Amino acid sequence: MTTEDRVLLLVEDDAAFARTLGRSFERRGYQVLLAENVDDASALLVDHSPGYAVVDLKLKGNSSGLACVQMLHEHDEEMLIVVLTGFASINTAVEAIKLGACQYLAKPSNTDDIEAAFEHVAGAADLELSSRTTSVKTLEWEHIHTVLAETDFNISEAARRLGMHRRTLARKLEKQRVK
Structure with a gap:
């Protein structure tokens, strides 16, 4: 596979993390395109045809990583898309896969994890099931997390729907946050 074939679109609103992950992929021979949201990613697709994408689930503003996955999959069904998130839940994982992602990874994940996810697209029927x-x-x-996803990660609205105080929800999220 040539460098031309290894174009990766990284949709991440944390600039420092995006630069670090981007450099790591560049050292592995990828041409990396950076986007902060769905609109930036869409604009890059006008001039580029990435075969790979890494999409953060929670993007700043009203931009959703799930909407980005859907847009990327509609643009190119062959693109391998990995969703990367610090707010992992079964609900968002299922939706991401339905919308066209090939894998869903919880942070912290590194370049090795993401590359392995690109290579492990097919499911594994022999996966050991937990008895727990x-x-x-x-x-x-x-x-x-289902309610958070429904409210585009608006903590105040999610707290209202959950029937709890906003600060209580914020504390729960801080305790459980995957960094």
Whole structure:
């Protein structure tokens, strides 16, 4: 695979993280295109045809990583898209895959993890299933993230829908946040 074939679109609103991850992929022979939101990514597709994309789930403003995945998949169904998030939930993982992502990774993930995700597109039927039942804490966490995703990660609106104070929700998110 030549460098021309290895064009990667990185949609990440954290500039420092985007630069670091971008440099790491460049050292591996990728041409990296940086975008902060869906509109920036769409504009880059006018002149470029990336075969790979890494999309942050939660982008600044009203920009959704899921909307970006959908837009990228509609642009090129063959593009390998990995969603990367610090706010992982089953609900958003399922939606990302339905919208066209090939993999969904929780932060912290590094370049090795992301490259492995690009290479592991097909599912594994022999995956070992856990015999553990889901805990109440996990169910609460999943419900919180479902509501957060429905409100485009607006904490005040999510807290209102969950029937809790905004500060309480913020504290729960800080305790559980995957960094």
